[in-house]
Amino acid sequence: MAMEDRIRELRARMEDALAKAENKEQLAEVWQNYLSKKGQVADLMKGLGSLSPEERPAMGKVINEFKGLAQARYEARAAFLEAAELEKRNRAERVDITLPARKRPAGNLHPITITKNEIIDVFAGMGFEIFESPEIEDDDHNFTRLNVPKNHPARDMQDTFYVADDIVLRTQTSAGQIRYMDEVKPPLKVLVPGRVFRSDSDATHSPMFHQMEGLVVDEHITLGDLQGMLDVFVRGIFGPEVKTRLRPSYFPFTEPSAEVDVSCFQCGGKGCSLCKHTGWIEILGSGVVHHSVLKSCGIDPEKYSGFAFGIGIERIAMLKYGIGNIGLLFENDLRFLKQFKD
Numbered sequence: 001m002a003m004e005d006r007i008r009e010l011r012a013r014m015e016d017a018l019a020k021a022e023n024k025e026q027l028a029e030v031w032q033n034y035l036s037k038k039g040q041v042a043d044l045m046k047g048l049g050s051l052s053p054e055e056r057p058a059m060g061k062v063i064n065e066f067k068g069l070a071q072a073r074y075e076a077r078a079a080f081l082e083a084a085e086l087e088k089r090n091r092a093e094r095v096d097i098t099l100p101a102r103k104r105p106a107g108n109l110h111p112i113t114i115t116k117n118e119i120i121d122v123f124a125g126m127g128f129e130i131f132e133s134p135e136i137e138d139d140d141h142n143f144t145r146l147n148v149p150k151n152h153p154a155r156d157m158q159d160t161f162y163v164a165d166d167i168v169l170r171t172q173t174s175a176g177q178i179r180y181m182d183e184v185k186p187p188l189k190v191l192v193p194g195r196v197f198r199s200d201s202d203a204t205h206s207p208m209f210h211q212m213e214g215l216v217v218d219e220h221i222t223l224g225d226l227q228g229m230l231d232v233f234v235r236g237i238f239g240p241e242v243k244t245r246l247r248p249s250y251f252p253f254t255e256p257s258a259e260v261d262v263s264c265f266q267c268g269g270k271g272c273s274l275c276k277h278t279g280w281i282e283i284l285g286s287g288v289v290h291h292s293v294l295k296s297c298g299i300d301p302e303k304y305s306g307f308a309f310g311i312g313i314e315r316i317a318m319l320k321y322g323i324g325n326i327g328l329l330f331e332n333d334l335r336f337l338k339q340f341k342d
């Protein structure tokens with residue numbers, strides 16, 4: 001066959017193959033068959049050898065032109081397929097920005113956390129630090145150094161979970177007082193929030209609950225300072241109208257000790273079901289830090305004095321939100337939890 005005919009025939013076949021190539025793999029096959037070093041276009045060049053030297057330059061030029069054209073055809077098809085591919089992908093990935101967004105349900109803080117944060121906020125405003133103390137505690141920190149020696153009847157005030165002979169789940173955040181005063185010497189003001197554990201369960205008691213311990217030690221600290229700070233605290237939590245009242249009580253680690261009542265924020269003190277018609281609601285225990293507690297932490301009770309208090313966080317939350325059963329705070333029923341937004 002004459003070279004021109006071969007070229008024409010090859011061109012027709014290649015264009016047909018290109019038109020049929022629908023993807024990268026098929027395109028690569030066309031390249032391999034026609035345009036690679038071993039392809040049919042290269043074969044044409046080899047065919048030049050059978051021509052006479054006079055014919056060769058002109059025919060070489062024709063073949064070269066065809067080679068350029070074949071290359072261009074190939075590239076055009078490749079570009080077309082690539083654009084089609086992109087278009088297809090874009091179409092598949094198209095989003096309708098007019099659709100309403102899918103809603104992600106937003107959570108909210110647990111009422112215990114909300115209450116804890118509120119208490120911290122009020123005391124942080126008075127310069128208190130926060131200190132965390134372990135939930136698994138030794139007998140020494142939970143009892144002995146808080147002036148509750150072994151066999152002291154006051155140990156019966158709390159039903160303790162024992163982990164080992166001298167290791168307990170802490171029954172009170174008061175243990176944190178000892179740990180803090182081992183590290184920090186007065187003047188000091190600290191809050192110890194955390195979980196505590198007692199074998200006790202009814203509508204107002206849970207085997208695990210939360211306390212917030214407060215401790216202030218400095219020179220010349222008195223019960224007056226305690227009551228002043230507690231007034232700021234209850235107003236921060238229950239509103240500007242309330243006030244506190246101290247009633248004599250007993251705790252081994254304070255002397256004197258006091259139960260603190262807040263005037264009823266529901267009836268303003270006139271008497272209602274919430275305050276059991278007394279006008280007052282008991283909210284926490286407190287007192288002047290016992291000299292033996294200070295001594296056990298290497299603090300001179302002749303020079304320094306202090307006060308401490310222990311707040312039950314569940315109790316405050318239940319009063320504030322009118323929750324009748326402590327169990328609701330731990331059941332994690334979303335219908336209950338969703339009602340609290342801080």
Ligand code: DAH
Pocket residue numbers: 171172173174213214251253254284285286287288307308309310311
């Ligand atoms: N730890 C006591 C309790 O769990 C509460 C308490 C009372 C803490 C008086 C104090 C305090 O710091 O001074 O019942």
